[in-house]
Amino acid sequence: MWAKDKQPGFTIVELLIVIVVIGILAAITILAYNGIQGRAVAASLTSDLTNASTKLKLYQVDNSSYPNSINDCPSPAVGNTCLKTSSNNTYTDFQVDNTASPQALCLAARNVNGTSYHVTDSSASSPGDCSPASCLSILNDAGSVGSGIYWIKPAGAGAPIRVYCDMVTSGGGWTLLICNPGPYTIWNLTTVYSLNSASPSISSPYSILNKADSIKTNISGNLQYRIDAVTIGHWGGVWQAPFTNTFIGTSALNNATNIEKYDSWTIDTTLNDTTALTNVMPWVSNNTQLLSTWGGVGSWWGTLVTGSSGWAPAPYMSVEKQAPGIIWFWVK
Numbered sequence: 001m002w003a004k005d006k007q008p009g010f011t012i013v014e015l016l017i018v019i020v021v022i023g024i025l026a027a028i029t030i031l032a033y034n035g036i037q038g039r040a041v042a043a044s045l046t047s048d049l050t051n052a053s054t055k056l057k058l059y060q061v062d063n064s065s066y067p068n069s070i071n072d073c074p075s076p077a078v079g080n081t082c083l084k085t086s087s088n089n090t091y092t093d094f095q096v097d098n099t100a101s102p103q104a105l106c107l108a109a110r111n112v113n114g115t116s117y118h119v120t121d122s123s124a125s126s127p128g129d130c131s132p133a134s135c136l137s138i139l140n141d142a143g144s145v146g147s148g149i150y151w152i153k154p155a156g157a158g159a160p161i162r163v164y165c166d167m168v169t170s171g172g173g174w175t176l177l178i179c180n181p182g183p184y185t186i187w188n189l190t191t192v193y194s195l196n197s198a199s200p201s202i203s204s205p206y207s208i209l210n211k212a213d214s215i216k217t218n219i220s221g222n223l224q225y226r227i228d229a230v231t232i233g234h235w236g237g238v239w240q241a242p243f244t245n246t247f248i249g250t251s252a253l254n255n256a257t258n259i260e261k262y263d264s265w266t267i268d269t270t271l272n273d274t275t276a277l278t279n280v281m282p283w284v285s286n287n288t289q290l291l292s293t294w295g296g297v298g299s300w301w302g303t304l305v306t307g308s309s310g311w312a313p314a315p316y317m318s319v320e321k322q323a324p325g326i327i328w329f330w331v332k
Contacts, residue, residue, distance in 0.1 A: 038115070045109050045117040046125040048085045052107055053119045055083065066096040066105050088112045093130040095151060095160055100198055104162055106130040106151045122149055134215045135165035136173030136332050144172065149200060154214035163208065164200040166330065169233040170260055174226055175215050177247070178291070178329040179206040180305050182313035187305050192290045193248065202232065202328065209291070212247030212331050219243075224332040227277060227304065228262065229316055229324035236328075237261040241281045247331065249283045252295045256281045265320045268302060271295030275318040277302045282329065291329070304329055 052070070059081055060066050070091060072080035085091060093108035108118035108130045119125045128143030131153035138144055138152070144167045152175070153160040164176040179202055180187070186195070186205050193210040200206055216223040223243045227236035241256040256279045258267055268276045272295040280293045282304055292303035299318075304327050306314040312323035 041111045041113060041115050042117065042127075044086050045089055045111060045115065048089050048109050049107060049117055049119040049125040052083045052091070052109075053105075053125075055081070056105060056107070057121070060103060060105075065098040066103060068096075070094050070107070085109055092116065093118070095130050097162065097198065100162065104149070104151075106160070118143070120149075120151065131160040134173070134217060134332075135163065135167070135175040136217050138165060139167055139173040147172075152215070154211055156214050157211070161208070161211070162198065162200055164202055166232065169228075170226065170238050173332050174330040175332070176200060176202065176328065177207065177209050177212050177215075177331055178305065179204065179326070180313050180328075181205060181326040182311075184307055184309055184311065184313065187290055187307045189284070189287055189290070189307075192284060192305055203326075209247060209329075216243070216247070216331050219332070224259075225256075225281070226328075226330040226332070227282075228328040228330075229321055229326065232328060234262045235265065235317070235321050235324060236277065239279065239281070245281055247282075249281070250285070252280045252283055254278070254280045254295065263320075265317055271297075273298030274300060274302045276320070277317070 056066055067079060067081040069080040070083040073082035076082045089109050089111050091107060092110045095106040097104040105121040106118060108116055110116045116129050117125050117127055118130050123145045126143050126145050128141040130151050132138045132141060133154055134152055135150060138150055147165060147167045149162055150165045151160045152163055166174040192207060195205055195207040197208050221243055222240040223245060224238060224240050226238045229235040237258055238260040239256040239258050245253055254271055258279060265276060268274045268278045274294045278293040280295060282291050282293055284291055287307040289300050289303055290307055291305040292300055294300040294302050301315045301318045303314045312325055314327060316324045
């Protein structure tokens with residue numbers, strides 16, 4: 001009688017190894033597919049927005065303004081236009097400011113999977129919607145395309161606003177609150193809070209101080225502000241203060257902490273008779289010390305904005321920079 005050969009089968013350990021390998025390969029395949037799909041969605045949104053931006057800019061050239069609506073299809077009325085997206089994409093936000101100089105535009109599109117991209121009059125397509133709450137939000141959402149003009153919608157704001165974002169200095173994500181190149185005659189107890197708010201600039205007089213409290217970000221219980229002079233990122237520094245502090249306060253709060261200093265100068269640790277910037281959060285005093293870090297008595301070096309003559313543009317540092325020429329104030 002012939003004996004039959006026995007064929008050995010898989011052991012339990014071998015079967016488990018096979019199952020694990022199959023699972024790993026499946027996971028790799030899924031990740032690769034998701035990556036390809038994500039790039040395809042981004043490419044589709046970018047294509048739609050690039051084409052739409054081109055059409056809107058041509059419309060602006062022909063009509064001297066951007067349209068009021070992009071959804072007036074198929075036969076748009078005067079002042080409107082009709083823009084369409086690829087399948088699975090939808091235009092979700094269209095913002096224009098035809099009173100600004102130059103006229104401003106932001107258009108956002110979203111895919112059915114939730115991915116959003118936007119384009120502006122001055123920047124190419126990038127991730128995110130038109131109106132995050134601050135420049136820091138834009139940076140954190142990977143929507144930054146460098147320093148420049150962006151749209152944000154601070155908490156409680158009725159409509160989006162255009163702001164200047166510094167996306168480079170000290171980690172980036174800074175919203176410009178005040179630019180003071182002078183002259184002193186333009187500043188008073190009204191303009192220190194709001195001046196040329198529709199035209200953010202790093203070279204011309206500008207203020208949105210009245211919006212600072214709705215832009216500030218709670219960073220581990222603190223807010224952060226920054227002061228520069230002469231050139232951006234120089235002759236000043238970064239401070240943090242309790243998040244409960246207000247940017248429109250009318251009394252001196254000596255509770256800020258300097259966490260980064262630009263260039264070689266000495267912080268004045270006295271409250272009054274100041275000689276330079278201090279650890280008092282900038283506050284609004286009167287028409288002379290419109291926005292200052294002084295304590296309220298005596299010499300008032302460490303001032304950012306003044307309505308008093310004789311300064312260029314404000315008494316800044318008594319030793320190092322008496323006349324810096326231009327001063328900036330920022331919030332993160």
